[in-house]
Amino acid sequence: MNTEQQADGRQKAGEQPEQEANVTYEAATDNETNAAEAGDENQQAQAADASEAQDAVNQELEELRKQVEDHQQRLLRAQADFDNYRRRTMKEKEEFAKYASLKLIEQLLPVVDNFERALAASKDNKDYDALAKGIEMIFRQLDGVLANEGLKPMEAVGTPFNPEYHQAIMQVESEEHEEGIVVEEVQKGYMLKDKVLRPAMVKVSS
Structure with missing residues (x-):
């Protein structure tokens, strides 16, 4: 082998590793490029997912805002209705308290008319017996209205003394009654349905 052949062999031996290095570099570059492209695709996919998620969140927030506005409007309407109801109820209570005695007064007017007639008749007629009968009839009329x-009226005489119904003003000795029995009624007591309107003023045996 001459000198030229040896040099040529060395040159070819040197070129082969360089070519292999170039191939390796190009493969690595391709891998990096592919990886970069894959990374870009992943980033784009993640960005798209994030955008969709944000859109869903925004849509849900918008629906919640609409629901809040709807609830606020309902609350305002309910509050206005309640205020109107409260004012109407207060007015009705005031009207009721103002005219609570209307029915009773209407029933008492005929009694007042009869009293006026009796008084007028007593001036022209001195028949006191007739006047007494007229007053008795008016009293019965009044008693019927109140009933x-x-x-x-309470029935107190002969019953045991009860501080819920009786007001004792005096104790007296009595041979007919045991101790603590109402023996005399000084002022009549009255019940209004099941409630004591006025206790009876009584004398109680000692």
């Missing part, structure tokens, strides 16, 4: 409203 229709639930007023009734």
